[in-house]
Amino acid sequence: MKIHVTINGAAYERDVEPRTLLVHFLRDDCGQTGTHVGCDTSSCGCCVVVVDGDRAVKSCTMFAVQADGREIRTVEGLADGGTLHPLQQAFWDQHGLQCGYCTPGMLLTAYALLKHNPAPTDADIREGLAGNLCRCTGYQNIVKSVQQAAGTLGHPSAATA
Amino acid sequence: MSTEPKPGGSLGVAMKRKEDPRFIQGKGRYVDDISLPGMLHLAIVRSPYPHAGITSIDISEAMRVPGVRAVITGKDLEAAGLGWLPTFHGFDKQMVLAIGKVLFQYQEVAAVFAESRGAAADGAEAVHVEYAPLPVVTDPFAARTDQVILRPDREKKTNHIYHWEVGDKDATARALRTSPRRISQRIWFQRCHPAPLEPCGCVAQFDAMGRLQFYVTSQAPHVYRTALAIVTGIAEDKIHVISPDIGGGFGNKVPVYPGYVCAIVGALKLGRPVKWIESRTENLTSTGFARDYHMDVEIGATDDGRMTALHVATTADHGAFDAAADPTKYPAGMFGIVTGSYDVPAAHAEVDAYFTNKAPGGIAYRCSFRVTEASYAIERAMDILADELRMDPVEVRRKNFVRKDQFPYQSRLGFTYDSGDYQKALDVALEKIGYKELLKEQTAKRLRGELMGIGFSTFTEVVGAGPSKHFDILGIKMFDSAEIRIHPTGAGIVRTGTKSQGQGHETTWAQIVAEELGLDPQNIMVEEGDTDTAPYGLGTYASRSTPVAGGAIAMAARRVREKAKKVAAHLLEVGEADVEWQDYKFQVKGVPAKSVTMKEVAFAAYTNMSQNEPGLEASYYYDPPNMTFPSGCYVAVVDVDRETGEVKVRRFLAVDDCGIIINPLIVEGQIHGGLTEGFAIAFMQEIQYDSDGNNLNTNFTDYLLPTSLETPHWETAKVTTPSPHHPIGAKGVGESPNVGSPAAFVNAVIDALSPLGVRHLDMPITRDKVWRAIRAAEAKTALA
Numbered sequence: 041m042k043i044h045v046t047i048n049g050a051a052y053e054r055d056v057e058p059r060t061l062l063v064h065f066l067r068d069d070c071g072q073t074g075t076h077v078g079c080d081t082s083s084c085g086c087c088v089v090v091v092d093g094d095r096a097v098k099s100c101t102m103f104a105v106q107a108d109g110r111e112i113r114t115v116e117g118l119a120d121g122g123t124l125h126p127l128q129q130a131f132w133d134q135h136g137l138q139c140g141y142c143t144p145g146m147l148l149t150a151y152a153l154l155k156h157n158p159a160p161t162d163a164d165i166r167e168g169l170a171g172n173l174c175r176c177t178g179y180q181n182i183v184k185s186v187q188q189a190a191g192t193l194g195h196p197s198a199a200t201a
Numbered sequence: 202m203s204t205e206p207k208p209g210g211s212l213g214v215a216m217k218r219k220e221d222p223r224f225i226q227g228k229g230r231y232v233d234d235i236s237l238p239g240m241l242h243l244a245i246v247r248s249p250y251p252h253a254g255i256t257s258i259d260i261s262e263a264m265r266v267p268g269v270r271a272v273i274t275g276k277d278l279e280a281a282g283l284g285w286l287p288t289f290h291g292f293d294k295q296m297v298l299a300i301g302k303v304l305f306q307y308q309e310v311a312a313v314f315a316e317s318r319g320a321a322a323d324g325a326e327a328v329h330v331e332y333a334p335l336p337v338v339t340d341p342f343a344a345r346t347d348q349v350i351l352r353p354d355r356e357k358k359t360n361h362i363y364h365w366e367v368g369d370k371d372a373t374a375r376a377l378r379t380s381p382r383r384i385s386q387r388i389w390f391q392r393c394h395p396a397p398l399e400p401c402g403c404v405a406q407f408d409a410m411g412r413l414q415f416y417v418t419s420q421a422p423h424v425y426r427t428a429l430a431i432v433t434g435i436a437e438d439k440i441h442v443i444s445p446d447i448g449g450g451f452g453n454k455v456p457v458y459p460g461y462v463c464a465i466v467g468a469l470k471l472g473r474p475v476k477w478i479e480s481r482t483e484n485l486t487s488t489g490f491a492r493d494y495h496m497d498v499e500i501g502a503t504d505d506g507r508m509t510a511l512h513v514a515t516t517a518d519h520g521a522f523d524a525a526a527d528p529t530k531y532p533a534g535m536f537g538i539v540t541g542s543y544d545v546p547a548a549h550a551e552v553d554a555y556f557t558n559k560a561p562g563g564i565a566y567r568c569s570f571r572v573t574e575a576s577y578a579i580e581r582a583m584d585i586l587a588d589e590l591r592m593d594p595v596e597v598r599r600k601n602f603v604r605k606d607q608f609p610y611q612s613r614l615g616f617t618y619d620s621g622d623y624q625k626a627l628d629v630a631l632e633k634i635g636y637k638e639l640l641k642e643q644t645a646k647r648l649r650g651e652l653m654g655i656g657f658s659t660f661t662e663v664v665g666a667g668p669s670k671h672f673d674i675l676g677i678k679m680f681d682s683a684e685i686r687i688h689p690t691g692a693g694i695v696r697t698g699t700k701s702q703g704q705g706h707e708t709t710w711a712q713i714v715a716e717e718l719g720l721d722p723q724n725i726m727v728e729e730g731d732t733d734t735a736p737y738g739l740g741t742y743a744s745r746s747t748p749v750a751g752g753a754i755a756m757a758a759r760r761v762r763e764k765a766k767k768v769a770a771h772l773l774e775v776g777e778a779d780v781e782w783q784d785y786k787f788q789v790k791g792v793p794a795k796s797v798t799m800k801e802v803a804f805a806a807y808t809n810m811s812q813n814e815p816g817l818e819a820s821y822y823y824d825p826p827n828m829t830f831p832s833g834c835y836v837a838v839v840d841v842d843r844e845t846g847e848v849k850v851r852r853f854l855a856v857d858d859c860g861i862i863i864n865p866l867i868v869e870g871q872i873h874g875g876l877t878e879g880f881a882i883a884f885m886q887e888i889q890y891d892s893d894g895n896n897l898n899t900n901f902t903d904y905l906l907p908t909s910l911e912t913p914h915w916e917t918a919k920v921t922t923p924s925p926h927h928p929i930g931a932k933g934v935g936e937s938p939n940v941g942s943p944a945a946f947v948n949a950v951i952d953a954l955s956p957l958g959v960r961h962l963d964m965p966i967t968r969d970k971v972w973r974a975i976r977a978a979e980a981k982t983a984l985a
Contacts, residue, residue, distance in 0.1 A: 064318070068236075073233075074228065075227070076233075077233070083901035083902055086398060115227030116226070124226075128225040131221070132221045135866050137224055138449075138704070139702055141399045143225060147225065167910060170909055172909075173398060174909075175398050177874055178874050179873075181870060
């Protein structure tokens with residue numbers, strides 16, 4: 041089936057098998073390998089992308105054909121040119137990652153979380169990230185990272201300071 | 202605490218990680234991100250039976266599936282001399298693809314090569330295998346009876362794999378007999394699985410020169426190269442192993458798995474690159490599990506709580522093949538650390554391992570070989586002893602600690618502990634957690650019938666394998682290596698035989714080099730995981746990177762410094778004997794004003810070297826004189842809901858002594874992560890088999906990992922006793938929290954339940970298990 045998908049602002053037109061999952065479409069057909077696969081049961085959240093601006097979706101739960109006509113944001117589309125997104129900067133500053141495998145999914149889930157709740161409590165963040173597994177960090181520094189990013193996004197002047 | 206990297210003085214700086222920019226931008230390169238032109242995909246047909254003869258394998262339908270290019274079976278591999286794979290320590294072998302029969306559910310039976318992932322999966326579905334079920338043995342105590350012999354391929358017709366023991370059996374038995382007080386308890390450390398978020402996988406390609414290019418999720422790339430050369434007969438120079446970025450390992454990515462061999466065979470047979478990426482289910486059901494030790498622990502003591510003897514007899518379940526990852530001469534790894542932090546006058550430990558119809562493994566899951574099992578056994582048993590004696594578990598521990606003035610301490614089970622200060626770590630912990638206030642609160646709550654528990658674990662680890670006189674894998678001694686090149690402008694590169702899987706080597710290794718040479722860590726590149734460029738090393742597991750490779754890096758840097766000193770002497774126009782290294786610079790002895798920096802010396806080494814050999818580089822193969830012995834005092838505070846059995850971890854404090862710290866940011870991150878895995882093991886993670894041999898925990902909906910919601914908040918503190926024999930005094934930390942914490946959690950829960958008369962529960966401590974224990978205790982009280 042022919043589909044048209046916008047990924048990080050760029051248009052992709054591809055012919056895909058109906059059974060192709062969005063995550064495999066992103067990785068295998070469009071070369072966007074920043075989105076990862078960590079399980080077969082939609083449990084781990086390594087594959088989370090943002091659909092149509094503010095919806096965090098596990099891209100293994102969506103067929104590529106369901107993304108037809110939609111806009112997808114992946115980890116490759118978070119930075120603004122050479123400037124890291126405040127979430128990326130915060131994960132780096134706060135040691136919010138170790139092996140890096142869950143990181144893209146964490147970033148995109150947090151991205152959508154902050155769109156809906158720009159000033160979350162630690163408990164809000166922990167609840168918001170509960171669909172994303174991390175085996176390395178114990179989550180504590182991830183929560184700190186999201187808090188830092190919330191602060192930066194809430195105070196744009198701080199971002200450039 | 203300084204966070205800014207600076208030239209020299211790099212040790213102890215909480216420098217942000219150098220590897221992070223690629224990971225936060227989705228530019229990491231994990232094995233599944235590698236795609237080669239013409240690449241085929243491999244899918245594996247697996248057995249639904251745990252024990253069955255293979256009557257027939259019909260591949261004809263699979264070969265008709267569009268895109269399928271080949272199917273191979275065990276018979277094909279056997280004909281090519283590749284039917285079996287030696288296991289880690291070389292004492293057993295493992296079928297690559299089943300030959301004649303299957304021995305565990307999900308065992309590899311056939312390999313399907315196809316043009317796409319989908320076609321390979323379709324092809325695997327279309328392979329028809331007929332099985333003749335055989336009697337199943339899932340219990341090592343049943344295996345012990347030898348009523349069903351699982352491995353008739355072996356010379357000895359028994360399920361017993363080995364007996365191993367250490368210590369003085371007779372003296373221990375005597376001491377136990379004559380001890381006024383005695384406890385005994387069977388303590389089971391359940392089978393669990395490391396489950397790194399990235400599953401295992403590889404891409405195999407024979408290049409135009411017929412050389413194997415092998416990209417693989419390996420924690421030990423050089424060992425893989427040598428093992429592949431031995432297994433396949435390909436000359437070792439024709440094998441290039443590349444471990445790209447690895448999404449967590451935790452011991453799971455140490456063994457060589459059948460899928461890797463199949464990918465290589467397929468690439469050779471079909472003349473095209475082959476990718477194999479296992480699914481999560483394949484990861485949990487067929488690659489290296491951990492633990493599964495049934496430990497019968499006996500302690501003898503005096504009335505006032507002095508230990509007189511320790512005996513531990515373990516029954517180990519190794520599954521279908523003896524693929525346990527332990528050094529060759531140590532089939533039960535470092536289990537001899539089971540005397541822990543205590544000066545026990547008589548001790549004896551023994552392990553008997555058995556085959557069962559379960560997946561093979563027995564890997565060191567985020568710990569030095571079998572250290573978590575040992576640490577859990579002694580720390581759990583110390584609480585049982587305290588309960589028997591009606592003493593505070595803190596006091597029983599304090600009474601038996603190896604004292605600071607006893608180091609280096611010779612344990613009864615053969616280890617020489619390098620350094621430690623157990624009393625101090627305990628004191629720091631008691632003060633920080635507010636033990637006295639907690640005890641008061643607990644007393645008040647108990648009067649109200651509320652269940653609150655405080656649990657301690659004052660553990661000692663043994664890591665950094667290790668001295669070559671003791672430790673080897675397939676005969677290769679467990680040294681590690683570093684090669685440093687300093688470029689003319691004072692930047693440089695360090696290569697090691699280790700491989701980071703998230704531990705942050707690209708940062709910490711640069712800090713060691715920078716510290717030793719007075720250079721900027723931002724300009725020291727770290728490269729690992731490529732066997733063509735890195736010096737030979739044994740890899741990253743068992744907390745050996747910093748103790749072994751970290752030592753190699755410091756020693757290689759000192760060799761660079763020796764050479765640089767000659768150039769410095771030339772620049773300073775004095776004899777070499779008159780030059781000293783002070784404050785990260787070379788200076789004329791006693792004349793700080795006359796000095797040159799390493800950067801200046803580096804430039805001169807290529808431009809103005811006088812009679813000295815040009816260039817500035819060195820390598821070092823470091824054979825550590827001893828292991829290192831990190832230790833810690835962990836405290837868990839829990840509240841147990843009497844009605845539902847729910848355990849809430851209210852506080853958790855980890856006081857760690859990992860010797861000299863290279864990067865406190867990374868050390869703290871490692872502690873958080875290890876505690877979270879320890880929490881998972883204590884409360885959630887278990888690979889269970891039913892009596893028919895079915896694996897019940899085949900994915901993340903059944904094999905539970907903690908999320909951000911249930912993971913507690915971690916508090917950390919430290920004490921520092923440098924390792925006296927390590928070049929920079931470091932001991933390693935990545936595994937301490939996973940080794941030390943399970944006992945603290947369980948001890949806290951049992952402490953909470955102790956008013957009800959509960960003395961022990963096996964992990965994982967599920968809500969259901971706690972609820973049943975409470976109900977059983979209440980029923981008993983009602984009857985009394």
